[in-house]
Amino acid sequence: MKIRKALEKDVTGIAHVHINSWQSTYAGILPHHYLASLNIENRKKNWQRNLNMLHNSTFVAENSHGEIIGFASGGPEQTKDPHIQGEVYAIYFLKAYQRQGLGRQMIKAVIDELMKMGHKNLIIRALKDNPSCGFYEALGGQVVAEKSVKMAGSELIEVGYGWNDIKDILIHL
Ligand SMILES: CC(C)(COP(=O)(O)OP(=O)(O)OC[C@H]1O[C@@H](n2cnc3c(N)ncnc32)[C@H](O)[C@@H]1OP(=O)(O)O)[C@@H](O)C(=O)NCCC(=O)NCCS
Known part of the structure; x- marks a missing residue:
């Protein structure tokens, strides 16, 4: 398994993982019709844009065949909260590669x-119903924010896991 910075040529692989992992992760949380409608071309365009954002960073995980099986991205906190500096925006693996220490x-x-980049603290946001919240708890994250969000027509709860000192997460990695 190899983890490396994402390149422009990776957009198809990232979009594929994005859609597949969303469909398995959010089944029963987000409406089926919404998950079924996720479109590879739209995702590729989004990722093309994301990869060109100067202050963000995206990584991919490749299996031994050079196929992308996971990705993660982060950068400055997205809501301009004056107390929070860094954020992991997304981390997704194909189901077959989860729970093997790759996260x-x-x-x-x-x-x-x-x-x-100089970020001193950290937040990671997740839907409260996502069983993967256990991942952030295992990494020492404390719930520092909770709000309701509307996604694909559903009212859901989003939680923010925080680390006051970003270095504290390293103890768990
Ligand atoms: C969340 C995710 C990125 C974690 O990566 P991973 O490779 O599966 O996690 P790891 O194997 O490194 O797990 C590290 C620890 O986190 C905890 N953990 C991970 N996934 C968990 C889960 N679903 N439930 C409870 N605890 C979990 C465990 O303590 C685990 O250690 P253990 O396996 O020794 O018990 C991955 O499972 C994933 O892609 N999930 C689906 C997509 C998703 O929900 N992404 C997050 C959106 S906010």
């Missing part, structure tokens, strides 16, 4: 980059 390795790559 820890991948998030380490993003955190190292956020620290290089």
Whole structure:
């Protein structure tokens, strides 16, 4: 398994993982029709845009065949909260590659980059119903924010896991 910075040529692989992982992760949380409608071309365009954002950083995980099986991205906190500096925006693996320790390795790559950018603290947002919240709890995240959000017509609760000192997450990686 190899974790490396994402390149422009990776957009198809990232979009594929994005859609597949969303469909398995959010089944029963987001409406079926919405998940079924996720479109590879739209996702590719979004990722093309994301990869060109100067202050963000995206990493991919490749299997031994060079196929992208996971990705993660991070950068400055997105809501301009004056107290929070860094954010991991997304981390997704294909189901077959989950719970093998890759999440820890991948998030380490993003955190190292956020620290290089000078971010001193961290937030990661997730839907409360997502069982993967256990991942952030295992990494020492404390719930520092909670709000209701509307996604694909559903009212859901989003939680923010915070680390006052970004270095604290490294103890768990
Ligand atoms: C969340 C995710 C990125 C974690 O990556 P991973 O490679 O599966 O996680 P790791 O194997 O590195 O797990 C590290 C620890 O986190 C905890 N953990 C991970 N996933 C968990 C889950 N679903 N439920 C409870 N605890 C979990 C465990 O303590 C685990 O250690 P253990 O396996 O030794 O018990 C991955 O499972 C994933 O892609 N999930 C689906 C997409 C998703 O929900 N992304 C987050 C959106 S906010």
